[in-house]
């Protein structure tokens with residue numbers, strides 16, 4: 477991570493920077509308050525993606541990624557990973573049948589001490605382009621104190637004000653949720669700047685593509701009666717075999733949007749994607765005491781050779797995850813001294 481990006485994200489966390497166009501100043505604390513308003517407060521849990529399961533394994537790099545980035549994780553060899561599968565939303569007891577998106581966070585730690593942290597979703601685009609719109613969306617999802625539910629009319633009005641949300645909604649309408657955590661593809665969505673050893677720079681979005689063929693969740697018999705079928709399915713699968721994905725790096729062409737997470741790149745870009753190696757997940761652990769619990773999968777913690785793009789979501793994600801991390805770890809600490 478560059479020093480400038482680090483300083484900018486810390487400044488944003490502290491609420492020192494007024495976001496362009498946001499009035500009054502949108503701070504990480506206000507954003508996280510809005511997430512709490514939409515999902516209720518669940519002390520000790522992540523304020524978004526609250527329900528999840530820790531995993532670990534390794535990445536076997538084949539060396540091809542070095543064409544795009546000089547990051548040591550792309551040198552041929554093995555790097556350990558700690559990760560977490562989850563679903564968006566702040567309710568840690570949500571029934572898996574109600575979740576349409578799956579998520580996968582990873583932390584790669586190379587032997588030279590560098591880290592690459594990423595949080596990916598199973599849809600290739602995000603609902604909105606800016607942190608202000610994320611805030612507005614959470615406001616539209618605030619629960620009514622009497623009914624305990626959001627008002628669908630407020631959400632419809634939000635969608636009408638934000639036609640860019642149509643890309644994600646269309647994608648979801650045409651791609652039923654996967655039957656498992658291990659048969660989904662996951663996407664970085666945000667673009668990042670990759671620099672190789674020659675100093676060549678390209679913008680890249682990455683994805684992980686599963687070895688297990690995708691099947692829709694409707695194909696599973698246990699979905700209807702097991703609200704935790706995703707975690708249970710993963711544990712059962714890992715008792716038999718590890719789960720594998722290929723890590724794909726897709727470079728942008730000049731003119732492709734690299735600061736707008738609502739816009740996909742043309743499908744032809746996938747013809748030039750680089751297969752950087754195999755991600756293997758071998759073990760799952762409950763999040764209450766697993767290795768992922770105290771990790772903040774901050775997407776701007778990046779190794780030398782990868783840096784953030786100008787996508788406005790990235791600095792906001794970094795700041796909001798830090799605020800969520802601070803709240804949940806303080807609550808855990810208080811619970812432990814009681």
Ligand code: HEM
Nearest residue numbers: 522524525560579581595596664665773792796797800801
């Ligand atoms: C401004 C936009 C966003 C905000 C405010 C936001 C907010 C959050 C928060 C508060 C958390 C919990 C962090 C923690 O306590 O550790 C979280 C987790 C997560 N977010 Fe976001 N998010 C945003 C955009 C995105 C995007 C674009 C993606 C997909 C590329 C994404 C994927 C994830 C994933 C996978 C996790 C779970 C990480 C884990 O397992 O710890 N988020 N998000």
